[in-house]
Every structure is written in C-alpha cells, then in structure tokens.
Amino acid sequence: MMITLENVTLVYGGNPGHQALSDINLKIRQGESWALIGPSGCGKSSLLFLMSGLLLPTTGSVKVFNEPVTRPRKDVALILQDYGLFPWKTVWENVALGLRLRHYRKPEIKKIVDRLLKSLGLAAFQHKYPNQLSGGQRQRVAVARALAVEPSILLMDEPFSALDALTREKLQHMVLDIWKTRNITLVFVTHNIEEAVFLGQKIAIMSPQPGKILRIINNEQMGSLDYRLSSQFHRQCTKVRQLLEGK
Amino acid sequence: MRRHFIWWQYLLSICMLFLIWEITAKLLVHAAFPGPVAAVTTFARAVRGELLTHFIISTYRVIASLLLAIVAAVPLGLLLGRIDWLDRLVSPMVYVIYPVPKIVFFPLIMILLGIGDFSKIFIITLIVFFQVLVTTRDAVREVSAASIYSARSLGAKGWQIYRHVIIPACLPKLITALRISLGTAIAVLFLAETVVGSTGLGYYILSAMYRAEYSEMFAGIISMGLLGLMLYLGLEVVEKWLCGWQRL
Ligand SMILES: Nc1ncnc2c1ncn2[C@@H]1O[C@H](COP(=O)(O)OP(=O)(O)OP(=O)(O)O)[C@@H](O)[C@H]1O
Ligand SMILES: [Mg+2]
Numbered sequence: 134m135m136i137t138l139e140n141v142t143l144v145y146g147g148n149p150g151h152q153a154l155s156d157i158n159l160k161i162r163q164g165e166s167w168a169l170i171g172p173s174g175c176g177k178s179s180l181l182f183l184m185s186g187l188l189l190p191t192t193g194s195v196k197v198f199n200e201p202v203t204r205p206r207k208d209v210a211l212i213l214q215d216y217g218l219f220p221w222k223t224v225w226e227n228v229a230l231g232l233r234l235r236h237y238r239k240p241e242i243k244k245i246v247d248r249l250l251k252s253l254g255l256a257a258f259q260h261k262y263p264n265q266l267s268g269g270q271r272q273r274v275a276v277a278r279a280l281a282v283e284p285s286i287l288l289m290d291e292p293f294s295a296l297d298a299l300t301r302e303k304l305q306h307m308v309l310d311i312w313k314t315r316n317i318t319l320v321f322v323t324h325n326i327e328e329a330v331f332l333g334q335k336i337a338i339m340s341p342q343p344g345k346i347l348r349i350i351n352n353e354q355m356g357s358l359d360y361r362l363s364s365q366f367h368r369q370c371t372k373v374r375q376l377l378e379g380k
Numbered sequence: 381m382r383r384h385f386i387w388w389q390y391l392l393s394i395c396m397l398f399l400i401w402e403i404t405a406k407l408l409v410h411a412a413f414p415g416p417v418a419a420v421t422t423f424a425r426a427v428r429g430e431l432l433t434h435f436i437i438s439t440y441r442v443i444a445s446l447l448l449a450i451v452a453a454v455p456l457g458l459l460l461g462r463i464d465w466l467d468r469l470v471s472p473m474v475y476v477i478y479p480v481p482k483i484v485f486f487p488l489i490m491i492l493l494g495i496g497d498f499s500k501i502f503i504i505t506l507i508v509f510f511q512v513l514v515t516t517r518d519a520v521r522e523v524s525a526a527s528i529y530s531a532r533s534l535g536a537k538g539w540q541i542y543r544h545v546i547i548p549a550c551l552p553k554l555i556t557a558l559r560i561s562l563g564t565a566i567a568v569l570f571l572a573e574t575v576v577g578s579t580g581l582g583y584y585i586l587s588a589m590y591r592a593e594y595s596e597m598f599a600g601i602i603s604m605g606l607l608g609l610m611l612y613l614g615l616e617v618v619e620k621w622l623c624g625w626q627r628l
Contacts, residue, residue, distance in 0.1 A: 187529050205534075209533075211530075217529070219527065
C-alpha cells in the first residue's frame, strides 16, 4: 500500500481549535491516480499536507510505504495551491532547488534540470523569473520542480484552477502523460468535476464541517485523451455532481 | 517598475538644486550663506587638502556603524521572527528601548568608551541596530507560510529554509530599512563629531563656522551631501544585485 490513512482527524491549533478533518480512512495503491473533490474549506489542502508530512494528524495515522509519516519525505513531492515557486529564483534555480537540497552534484543537477525543462517546453524560459511567466508556464515550472527529484508520489493542490480552459486541458494531458509514463502515484485536489473524472482513477468526494470522505467512485475507464468525448465520461460527471450537490 | 539609475536625471536634479540655492543666496544676502559658485570653488580647493581626510574619516565611521548594526541586528531579527519564545523574551525589551532617543546616551558612551572613533561608531550602531532589528523581525514574520511549506516539502530544513526562502524574501525590506537609517546615521554622525574630537566632517563644518569661513563651511556641507548620496547609490547597487527579481 502506497498511502494509508487510518481514522485520521485533524484539529487546527488554538482554543477550542478548528476541526478540519474527521475520521478519514483511505488506502491508495501504488500507481493509482486519485482526485479529491469537495466544497471550499472541506479540508482538501489539509489532507494533502498530511500526506506530504507538512502537518501531523491530531489522531489516527498516516503512512507512506507502511512507514508513519513524521516529516516531509524524499519520495513525495507536493505542488501547492498557488504553485509555491520562489519569485527570487529563476525558472532554472526553482527547478534545481530540490536537487540542491539533496546535495546532488552540480553536473548531475544540470543534466536533470536541462532535460526536464526541455521536455516540458520550458528551456526558453530558464533564465526568467516566475513573475515574468504566464500562469500555465508557472504551473509547468512547478511540475518540473516536483518531478526533478523523481518522486514516487506526486501531490497537487488545485493545480490548474487559475488557468484558462485550453491551457488547463493541455496541462491535464501533460499530467496524464506523466502519470502513465513515470509510474507515479498521483493525488490531486480539484474543484472541477470534469478534471476529477478525466484524471482520477478514483474520485474521493468530500463533505465539509468537519471534512469527511463521503464516497469513493471508481473511474477505471479513464486514461486516454478521448475519454472526455465518451458517454461514460458524462455519466461519471453527472454522478459526481449529484453526490456533491448532496443528492 | 522601480526607478533605474539614470545619470542625467541626477545631473538635472543637482542643477535644479544649485539654481534654488543661488536664488536663495541672492535673496538672503548674508555672509554666512554664500552662493553655490563660491561654495563649489572652495570645495574643489579644500578637497585637495584636509577636507578629503575628514571626508574619509566620516565615511569610514558611517560604513563601519552600518556594517556593525547589520551584523548584530540581522541574525537576531531572523531568529526572533521564527522562534516565538525568544521573541516573547526579547521583544518587550526592544519595545521599551526602541522609542527612547538613543542619542541621550552619548555622554555616557563617551565616558565609557572614550572620545575617539569607537564611541561615535557605537552610538550610530546603536541607533541603526534597533531599526534594522525591528524591520528584519517583522519581515521574517511576513514571509508567507506557503513559501516555507513549499521549501520544506522539497526537503529544506533549518538553515536551508533561511538560505533559500526567508533571507531572500526579507532582503528588499532590509535594504529599504537601511536606506531610511542612512539619514539618521549621518545626522547622528554630524552631532557626534561636533560634540567632541577634531576629525570628521561635523568637526570641519563647525570649526569653519567658528572661524567665520563660510565658504569652507559650505564645502563641508557639500561633502556631507556627497557622503549621503554615495552611500545611497551604494545601497541602490546592492539592491539591484541582490533583489533584481523584484523589479521585473
Ligand atoms: N492554519 C490554519 N489554522 C486554522 N484553521 C485552518 C488553517 N488552515 C486551514 N484551516 C481551516 O481548516 C479548514 C480546511 O482548510 P483547507 O485549506 O484544508 O480546505 P480546502 O478544502 O483546501 O479549501 P479550498 O478549496 O478553499 O482550498 C477550513 O475551514 C480552514 O478555515
Ligand atoms: Mg485548498
């Protein structure tokens, strides 16, 4: 089992404190792709933070590769809601940072970063700063930075929410491709029903106050670019929508 | 978009300044207020003599004070901004001392540290120290939680978080604080140099006044202005070098 959450609750500090998550149980297998969807404030980001080791659960356990998560792990990469790029570093430096922190040698860093930037179509922007890029380009830089350290698990928090429809679709295709070719376990948060159904092999529907997992939908037919056009895709979207609307 | 250094704009401003000066001198007609031509002529002559020595001494005192203040205040500010218990311990003390005009301690400092360079450097350092300390600590607190999370998820710990996130995020504010402190530093320098000693631009200006050498006094004032301008431009260069990303 890649990621296991057992009876997890999360209460944010303060008195009396705010219960963000309640009784979460999840089993995510190696190589799966999971979509987390739910209304704003239901604890989706908090759930990713728990999986990435940035937060610890108040009760219950979070395990990756059957080891309790106590701090950020080397094999888990997280892309934050607003990409989390550093405006004071160039594209190249942003992508190289994870490798630098892991004390890779310079020539090796250069090899990895150059290859990655090229494959994501970012080579021309390598000396630019994040402020000089479009939203879609920034998102690709964030993906490149996460992939540079070759994670086994990629966590993404609303990766495409700030993008226009076409850019969004292109990047969804890119992520689908990455997921299929790299044998990565993918967990992403989204507000967008089509996105959840297009990219999520499993779709966890969450409900708020406190955040709970309402239902998990199997969506095994996903994985091809023309899935979007199939009637199955539309049936799944309708199902997710009805569950989100509480029907 | 922020201003770039464009030399002709500076030249134009200086010409304007001289024009206003000339007009004021003409209207005032007072021996103690010579026009810019007389002042600049005297400056050009005096700077080849002892004025240069005084200028260098004053420059050394300001730069030494600023560096000392940075070395002492920045690390402490970086710690206070991140470590709550330390901040709760130290900050009340800072708040009590911060609004007290530190210059009132100058007599005491002279008694303790003597009347040489060191007491002058110390008083300037003391004043700039608090400004830099408070700015640094507040800047650290304002660093977004997201960027720290982002660095931690990439594997950054301890010093690496400072190195890659906190310090670069705080630098622009730190440089702004230094720019503001620069004015205070030079004012305090002037005061300290006029109180005691026979070196520095403050002494030069005051002694020229006592001797009723008013063009010489103004040559000293011009030197003070140049000192400020020089340090200001120096900061500008440092800012461009370290915070270039901000201006994009
Ligand atoms: N640091 C914090 N301290 C206290 N409460 C918090 C903190 N972070 C989040 N919360 C609260 O916990 C709940 C879950 O937050 P979270 O950010 O996980 O929601 P989300 O589902 O990601 O929302 P969105 O879709 O708007 O991003 C919210 O009610 C939020 O107000
Ligand atoms: Mg969120």
